[in-house]
Amino acid sequence: MAVNPDEPYRKQSGLLEVEDLTAGYGAAPVLHDVRFTVRPGQIVAVLGANGAGKTTLLRALSGLVEADHGRIVFDGEDLRDVKVEQMVRRGIAHVPEGRGVVTELTVDENLRLGGLWRRDRADAARALDEVYDLFPALAQRRASAGHQLSGGERQMLALGRALIGRPRLLLLDEPSLGLAPRITAQILALLRELRDRTGLAVLLVEQNVRSALSVADEGIVLSLGRVVTRNSAADLRDDADLRHAYLGF
């Protein structure tokens, strides 16, 4: 059943609760009163046309863009005063648009960078081994610099690096950008597998709406920085009017 975004926000028990978030760059807000919830183990797709505010939403959640007002509550903690570099310690991993691989560093250095903040060095080392098991292509290219990797390998690296911190919430921005459909499908399937295996929650920003809805449990549709609807992925796929109006298919 679709949720009317204009209804008063009914607080749900979620891992991430976003309440009336307004944020942007300088004096012009990009997001207006955005509100939604992500529960543990849920994959939520953020959909919308270019310029809808999807990337800004993720950047606001991880602190890269300052919120003008509203609340971002993660596991009961208000994140307003939490610094960007502390987010990862709270269990939030953000894989930014363009993948965010440090191209001057090697694969191994990029991955180790993802676990430097961790006090449990033994578990960080285990997580590193697990990532190499998960992405054998990376294991074969440990010493290669980031700029020598293909687009798919960079995406694996960015995702693997985020997983080293054993996050509870993954903010994933445009993982399919510039990738072949087969690679995109593998990465999205991996998200489901991770969710099922570890209870990871994912907030997935994706231009490829069909792919995103194929893997998501729920979707929220943004238009000009406002949430125009929230619904289950199945219902969004079936809503022809909505698809035509906002999702372009």
Next chain:
Amino acid sequence: MDRFFYLTFDGLSRGAVYAAFALALVLIWRAARIVNFAQGAMAVAAVYVAYSVTGATGSYWLGFAAALVFGLLLGIAVEKAVMRFVDHSSPLNGVVVALGLVLITQGVLGMVYGNEYRPVTTPFRRDAFDVGGIALLSRYDVFVFAAVGAVVVALTLLFTRTAAGLRMRAAAFAPDVSRLLGVPVGGMLTLGWALAAAVGSLAGMLVVPTELGLHPTAMDVVFVSAFTAAVVGGLDSPIGAVTGGLIVGLLLSYVSGYLGATVAPMAVLLLLVVVLLGRPGGLFSSSKARLA
């Protein structure tokens, strides 16, 4: 031929100092994308501290250590109190602020110590000893090579073998991504300035005794050579800084030795022009664009 060997070793000794100074410039450029034109003045301030400590205690080595510690603290202070607040929307802003720091530092040093040249002692003799009948290098030259070599090795180990080095490199290349990965980017920037200022102070301690003496502007000419070395090697490349330093040192030595000291500055500028025309990013620049 003896003369060639002598000039070669003399050039390498000078070049080692330029390499250290260029390394300091590269450290800050990589961390903050600022050419620290105040590096020379900051180094001179550290040498004045060494001058005072050595004068008060009679120990060169206490003065040497004081200069390095002072340089480290000065780097932290400059980054935290000044450079952190520079608007980086235009690269010129950082340059203008750095030049302002040069004027302030030199003015303050002139008021405190006066504007006359002061002789600075060296811990080892500077007269060259013979190797196979050829006067090649002095004990002081050996000290210079050892000191600069130790710095290069230490920085290499720091950047390639330690977590702090990995954080510093990541913060320099991709600050936003690094913050998302829990790297305290501001702290890494401060550390970069501190290290650079300490290395610059070391270069000042090594080169000032070989020039006219201690003066608030003593490092100005050295700065030009070191800046050329950094640009020749590539401002992003520590290896380039060291190589560029040695190239500039050798060039200055050969040109001074064979053509006369008055021609040497022109040779450095000519080298700069040739490299900028042929390979604008420097000899060790990467050909790929920065993506992160």
